[in-house]
Amino acid sequence: QQQVKQSPQSLIVQKGGISIINCAYENTAFDYFPWYQQFPGKGPALLIAIRPDVSEKKEGRFTISFNKSAKQFSLHIMDSQPGDSATYFCAASIRSRGSQGNLIFGKGTKLSVKP
């Protein structure tokens, strides 16, 4: 119930292509869905996040698509660049009053963008 399932485990995309990473969850109480980006040797950093009251959020080349009925959300990276090569983690938490708001992370996707 608390799991967030992420796929694929690894992804290779050509420069200029679209990278798509998918996540699924079971707990309908989750109400905050962030994506974190981690470069080798560094800590994860927030990339973009969405709440379930919207179906899509876009920030530059990064877009989250959210499907509440399917309990799925995905990260789309348009015009992928070699500098986007990193590990991406989806996560979910409950932000309502009384909850600790702890993040449940997916297992990560290692993205490689080939020049």
Next chain:
Amino acid sequence: NAGVTQTPKFQVLKTGQSMTLQCAQDMNHNSMYWYRQDPGMGLRLIYYSASEGTTDKGEVPNGYNVSRLNKREFSLRLESAAPSQTSVYFCASRGGLGETQYFGPGTRLLVL
């Protein structure tokens, strides 16, 4: 503004040795977290502290203890290290009304 800092950056221990991983944040955040990251396993929560003076177990607390020394500092202690504790450890913090967790650079621990 350093954000979240962790020491040491890298450590090698022998089985049975003890050590403390240090974490400090300068963002006046209430909540602090310790995670471990293993290949293919994502980030798993070890312990967290919702506020100064409180600590709670996360998903994988066995073999670890924590201390929230003050609002800035949250340490993780391995009393008797085991090879299964070889991992990369991340500390994170979050502000009272904020949703973003800010991560430190990590401590790479090798237990032989």
